[in-house]
Amino acid sequence: MPSKRVTITLPEDLAPRVQELADDARLALASYVTRIVEHHVLNQEGLTAMEYWESRYGPLTKPEMASADEAIEAARARLRPPQQ
Numbered sequence: 001m002p003s004k005r006v007t008i009t010l011p012e013d014l015a016p017r018v019q020e021l022a023d024d025a026r027l028a029l030a031s032y033v034t035r036i037v038e039h040h041v042l043n044q045e046g047l048t049a050m051e052y053w054e055s056r057y058g059p060l061t062k063p064e065m066a067s068a069d070e071a072i073e074a075a076r077a078r079l080r081p082p083q084q
Contacts, residue, residue: 008033018032018033
């Protein structure tokens with residue numbers, strides 16, 4: 001996917017910590033920040049979808065929530081690195 005160069009500014013006390021996290025993830029700082037932003041955008045889109053659903057159909061039932069929790073955990077398990 002094409003990228004656009006942008007400049008961001010981080011507070012002085014936060015910048016080194018973000019760099020440490022990027023290093024720990026073995027990613028360039030730009031790639032790490034991109035992942036964080038992508039994650040946040042997906043979460044916001046999911047919350048918006050939930051608000052829409054609940055405005056039309058009411059809150060999810062307990063069985064529906066349990067099913068959603070299972071699906072989320074399965075997705076997280078697929079994303080976890082293999083245990084060594």
